[in-house]
Amino acid sequence: MSDDFVLDVTRIREQARQKMAEGPVTDAYGKDRERVVEILNDVIATEVVCWLRYTRHAISAVGVDRAQVSAEFTEHAKEELDHALRAAERVSQLGGEPEFDPAKLAERSHTDYTTPADHDLQQMLRDNLEAERIVIATYQEIIRWLGEDDPTTRRLMESIMEEEEEHADDLVDLLGG
Ligand SMILES: [Fe+2]
Numbered sequence: 454m455s456d457d458f459v460l461d462v463t464r465i466r467e468q469a470r471q472k473m474a475e476g477p478v479t480d481a482y483g484k485d486r487e488r489v490v491e492i493l494n495d496v497i498a499t500e501v502v503c504w505l506r507y508t509r510h511a512i513s514a515v516g517v518d519r520a521q522v523s524a525e526f527t528e529h530a531k532e533e534l535d536h537a538l539r540a541a542e543r544v545s546q547l548g549g550e551p552e553f554d555p556a557k558l559a560e561r562s563h564t565d566y567t568t569p570a571d572h573d574l575q576q577m578l579r580d581n582l583e584a585e586r587i588v589i590a591t592y593q594e595i596i597r598w599l600g601e602d603d604p605t606t607r608r609l610m611e612s613i614m615e616e617e618e619e620h621a622d623d624l625v626d627l628l629g630g
């Protein structure tokens with residue numbers, strides 16, 4: 454069987470010199486860039502809302518297991534913020550504008566901002582577990598949609614999703630499930 458992979462380097466060199474201001478985005482980019490930026494901005498909003506929820510819960514947790522649960526929430530919060538920043542960095546690489554406008558975060562986010570009225574630990578754990586499961590399901594669909602067309606964004610989403618799965622696992626452990 455012959456190898457039919459032929460790189461037209463002359464054409465690629467020619468194209469690379471055009472639209473230099475687009476930085477890493479070349480004609481080989483396989484996705485609708487604006488759509489990817491839009492989806493990543495939804496991811497940023499989701500991560501910021503998760504960061505806010507975990508931060509709030511870490512501060513207001515009460516009950517016998519307070520210290521352990523609060524420490525876990527604080528750790529998750531840090532990672533959610535890191536996810537938001539990594540998604541924002543990618544938006545910027547793609548030539549888009551990362552959206553951090555607080556007025557738009559809640560409507561873009563895949564998950565809700567919730568705070569149990571009585572600061573009940575079990576309810577907090579359940580709220581966060583539900584949020585993580587929503588995030589895992591939506592990111593899985595984003596990863597599938599990206600496919601082979603934007604491997605860098607896909608790898609970013611895969612690495613974020615891996616941490617969301619760890620979060621969900623931690624929460625199940627704390628719930629004693
Ligand atoms: Fe996250």
Ligand SMILES: [Fe+2]
Binds near residue numbers: 503533617
């Ligand atoms: Fe998470």
